Amino acid sequence: MEKIVIPIGPQHPALKEPESFRVILEGEKIVGVSLRLGYNHRGIEKACEERTYVQDLYLIERVCGICSHSHSTCFIQAVEEIAGIEVPKRALYLRTLVGELERIHSHLLWLGVAGHEIGFDTLFMYSWRDREIIMDILADLTGNRVNYGINAYGGVKRDVSKEHLQKILKAMDTLEERTKYYVKVATEEITLIKRLSGVGRLTKADVEALDAVGPVARASGVDRDVRRDDPYAAYGEVEFKVITVDNEDVYGRTLVRVGELMESYSIIRQVINNLPDGPINVRVPRKIPAGEAFSRYEAPRGEDVHYVKANGSDKPERVKLRAPTLANIKPMLKMLENYNLADLPIIIAAIDPCFSCTDRTISIKKLDTGSSEIMDWKSLRQYSIDWYRRKGIKF
Amino acid sequence: MSLVYILVFPGFLFLSISGMFLEYVDRKLYAKMQNRVGPPWFQPFADFVKLLAKENLVPGKGKKIMFRILPFFALAAIATSIIYIPVWGTNALFSFNGDIIVVLYLLSIPTLTFFLAGYSSQSLFSLIGAVRTLTQFFAYEVPLFLAFLSAALLAGSWSISDISAFYNHNHWYWLFNIIGFGVSMVALLGKLEKVPFDIPEAETEIVGGTFTEYSGKLLAMFRLAIDIEVVVCAALVAAVFLPFGMDLHPALVFVLFIVKVLFIVALLSLLRTVFARLRIDQMVDFCWKYIAPLSFLQLIVNIIVQGIKI
Numbered sequence A: 001m002e003k004i005v006i007p008i009g010p011q012h013p014a015l016k017e018p019e020s021f022r023v024i025l026e027g028e029k030i031v032g033v034s035l036r037l038g039y040n041h042r043g044i045e046k047a048c049e050e051r052t053y054v055q056d057l058y059l060i061e062r063v064c065g066i067c068s069h070s071h072s073t074c075f076i077q078a079v080e081e082i083a084g085i086e087v088p089k090r091a092l093y094l095r096t097l098v099g100e101l102e103r104i105h106s107h108l109l110w111l112g113v114a115g116h117e118i119g120f121d122t123l124f125m126y127s128w129r130d131r132e133i134i135m136d137i138l139a140d141l142t143g144n145r146v147n148y149g150i151n152a153y154g155g156v157k158r159d160v161s162k163e164h165l166q167k168i169l170k171a172m173d174t175l176e177e178r179t180k181y182y183v184k185v186a187t188e189e190i191t192l193i194k195r196l197s198g199v200g201r202l203t204k205a206d207v208e209a210l211d212a213v214g215p216v217a218r219a220s221g222v223d224r225d226v227r228r229d230d231p232y233a234a235y236g237e238v239e240f241k242v243i244t245v246d247n248e249d250v251y252g253r254t255l256v257r258v259g260e261l262m263e264s265y266s267i268i269r270q271v272i273n274n275l276p277d278g279p280i281n282v283r284v285p286r287k288i289p290a291g292e293a294f295s296r297y298e299a300p301r302g303e304d305v306h307y308v309k310a311n312g313s314d315k316p317e318r319v320k321l322r323a324p325t326l327a328n329i330k331p332m333l334k335m336l337e338n339y340n341l342a343d344l345p346i347i348i349a350a351i352d353p354c355f356s357c358t359d360r361t362i363s364i365k366k367l368d369t370g371s372s373e374i375m376d377w378k379s380l381r382q383y384s385i386d387w388y389r390r391k392g393i394k395f
Numbered sequence B: 001m002s003l004v005y006i007l008v009f010p011g012f013l014f015l016s017i018s019g020m021f022l023e024y025v026d027r028k029l030y031a032k033m034q035n036r037v038g039p040p041w042f043q044p045f046a047d048f049v050k051l052l053a054k055e056n057l058v059p060g061k062g063k064k065i066m067f068r069i070l071p072f073f074a075l076a077a078i079a080t081s082i083i084y085i086p087v088w089g090t091n092a093l094f095s096f097n098g099d100i101i102v103v104l105y106l107l108s109i110p111t112l113t114f115f116l117a118g119y120s121s122q123s124l125f126s127l128i129g130a131v132r133t134l135t136q137f138f139a140y141e142v143p144l145f146l147a148f149l150s151a152a153l154l155a156g157s158w159s160i161s162d163i164s165a166f167y168n169h170n171h172w173y174w175l176f177n178i179i180g181f182g183v184s185m186v187a188l189l190g191k192l193e194k195v196p197f198d199i200p201e202a203e204t205e206i207v208g209g210t211f212t213e214y215s216g217k218l219l220a221m222f223r224l225a226i227d228i229e230v231v232v233c234a235a236l237v238a239a240v241f242l243p244f245g246m247d248l249h250p251a252l253v254f255v256l257f258i259v260k261v262l263f264i265v266a267l268l269s270l271l272r273t274v275f276a277r278l279r280i281d282q283m284v285d286f287c288w289k290y291i292a293p294l295s296f297l298q299l300i301v302n303i304i305v306q307g308i309k310i
Helices: A044-050 A053-061 A068-083 A089-117 A121-142 A162-188 A190-196 A204-210 A214-218 A250-273 A324-336 A341-350 A377-390 B002-007 B012-033 B043-053 B064-084 B099-121 B124-155 B160-169 B171-191 B216-241 B250-274 B280-309
Strands: A003-008 A020-026 A029-036 A291-299 A302-310 A316-322 A363-365 A372-374
Touching (some): A020 A341, A029 A341, A053 A068, A053 A316, A068 A316, A089 A121, A190 A250, A204 A324, A214 A324, B012 B043, B099 B216, B160 B216, B171 B250
Antiparallel strands (some): A363 A372
């Protein structure tokens, strides 16, 4: 059969963010995929080096629209480690609380997107309706629905009241009931199971070889979770299970995420019941002493890694971050091989991709000559100004 | 007078309005079942008018004449079929022995035009959509034909009006056709390209499928043809499988007809709410493994009943 190449992206209904996949098809079967990253590059790492630590915190929070708290906490942990700051316990608990709320809203969002990708819009509408509950809580708690901005060096910015906590506990009961219903749907609905099980297989050996992280790894039976393996915030003091299944496919990834929802409800209950009294932050000097630190955080999508190098001034020398999606991209290409075109959206969605988090560096490739160059912050800025000037847009 | 029949009632105008109304009912029910608000009643009309006001874009590599005439072809074929289907009684506008075959073939033409439209667009997404349309067509068409023809067999006539009249006089015979009714509902999901069988236009995979390159008036014509297809298919199912109260006053029969059509549309909406989209191979598997044998079972049941009856 003749091979055809179809472009999925940079603009395509299956992709919520621009990224380019060139899929080689034999009939409906995928025989090869090549991926081009870089459509969402915003130069955040470089921008961080030009700004003070306080400004960076807001910038880092905007790496991702969904797991914003993950990135900001991961970054702040690295900076606090360099500065040698002891964060008050209450603040750590509150960071955990927001972190888990974020995980719930991210997983519910994923469940909806997955439903939409396989044409099951009812699941999409239901889970996004429930996600609103979490969004409202987050808005109440922090003032924002996304990009909460609750973290501050040395603690958190806002305290919670008793009423807030009661409200959250009540919401957890509602959501737990709804999630049980989704578990029921996921285990009984026949078209859903048909579409998900056996699709996008990634064996345990593949996970080890390709370094998949988060729910993708746990769905292949790899017991790996930073929250337990390298506890940060208040995770050392709460009881929770790391959900693993041996399905090795998209269905397994669904089960892991739904299972993690249930664990998150339990973590939030424990955090609220054991919330210690005391201050919520300590003062931190604007200038961070020289040093470097490496921080890990279990974001909803997997392990998030930040590296910060400080040089004694109020600006970091170097910031490096690796979002979980980047780690899952190679496994994803492996998963796509030999499946149908119809499975492509759900396989891509199954790693819960966040491409804007992923795009870290950009190398300019000139298509005609094939030469490539790496631009620094200044020339990149100049390039963009010139580009718009040429288009007649003045600013 | 026949010009009025063809253009106004039960012809083109009636079909267009009821088609759009049914699209609204379907969308509203779908939305309600998903905890959403849903569109206002005039949304399908507004969409139609908006599309009419847009310019037609014909792809440069496409087959231009085919690309332009196919929407009208689909619309004409589907609007023609209503004249053989009874709307206000057991008698259709025209009927002859064998018109059920004609109607079933007229109903197949839009599907073929979808295929040709995708092919004429010469875009990758359209091509894949077109191939999927045709693959799916071969999966549901045989069970659909068998279901309707079994009912015709029991009635002893190949004219829809006679079939309708037969079941109306022999009240309980419709019970034998329950399997056929189920089979035809599933096949209709495939024909109307609704979830779980909306594989040819699965937007997350192949953008708009067959209609990816269509825009403006031509797309409006296709949309209208699909809306009318819903009315005609529902009317056909109502005439053959739900033959109740056909000998009342014509006005009452017409009201009953609308109720039946609404019932069928509601059933289709419910089915598309509770299922996820299947893959094309799973769809073909499902149709040949379960739906086709069921329609054969229906055929055998009806042959036996026919034998006992005489």
